[in-house]
Amino acid sequence: MPTGRMRNVVLAAVCVALIAASAAAIYYFKYGRGVKPEDLLAGLPGKDGAVLFLDIRALRLANVLDSIGGGSVAEEPDYKAFVAITHFNYRNDLDAVAVSWQSGDQYVHAAGRFDWVSLRNYALTQAGNCALDVCSMPSNQPGRKIIFFQSRPGVLALVVSSRIDAAADFHRPREPFNFVLPQQSFWFSFPGSFLKGEDTSPAGTRLFAKILESSQRVNFALGLRGTTFELTMDAQCPSSKEAESALNQFDGVTEVMRKYMARMNQKPTPRELAGVLTAGIFRRDGAHVFGVWPIDRGFLNNMGGGSK
Secondary structure (H helix, E strand, C coil): CCCHHHCCCCCCCCHHHHHHHCCHHHHHHHHCCCCCCHHHHHHCCCCEEEEEEEEEEHHHHHHCCCHCHHHHHHHCCHHHHHHHHHHCCCCEEEEEEEEEECEEEEEEEEEEEHHHHHHHHHHHHHHCCCCCCCCEEEECCCCEEEEEEECCEEEEEEEECCCHHHHHHCCCCCCCCCCCCCCCCCEEEEEEHHHCCCCCCCCCHHHHEEEEEEECCEEEEEEEECEEEEEEEEEEEHHHHHHHHHHHHHHHHHHHHHHHHCCCCCCCCCCCCHHHHCCCCEEEECEEEEEEEECCCHHHHHHHCCCC
16 A cells, blocks of 8 residues: 555544644634534643644535645545545544644544544554554654554544554643633644744744744634634733733834835735735733734635635
């Protein structure tokens, strides 16, 4: 069987989730919430690291999976083979995904309808093994394995790690998540240190990422305001003074980008990244810096490679 990029995602769910997270997860708002993030975050390792939550059910109800790249995923040979063996199809069977990162390992809780016998068979066809209801199989990352098991009815627990005992992390006692969970059905929360050394983000966003590196916690969420979409940010800084400095930097970088576009006689549209970034508005409240960027539906489609 081929060992392409879909092989390191047992349910293809993580891949779909990340595609959707960068594109149009916001469509959930019209259609209500499916699985609460608290249900999937419970027992998820990595409470102090980066955490992502995505309501896939809402995307399905909104009928937008194809427009954000779902169609191309479905055509992947590895994904077709996966569906043939496991009878799992994210279009119908996946409801929500929570992902966390800790010490280089990636943890997933996925809610949906899974055929566990078929999942075990899939692991075995991928040079994996299953023992005591825990299955493992090679990842396409050298030295790392995908380990998964049924956490509770309807919930898959999955970890990508170099440690053979990584599945035990889901069962270790731990404190609750130490930040207020965003209310939207798509959000990404992380400590500022998560961004240090990051140089793969789009050029227009690197300066913003640099400002956030010293933040204690940053929450990004996509939501609906009236009839338009918006991306919101809540960055918790170590002190009010540092928050004031970060606010001035956000305002300064945004103004520089606006002036540069004007000097080049360019007027970026809301469908372009430059148009989104230059429309940002910021404010401070104590040690928190808040940001809002209006998001055009055309921009979401462009990011996801969907129809315009």
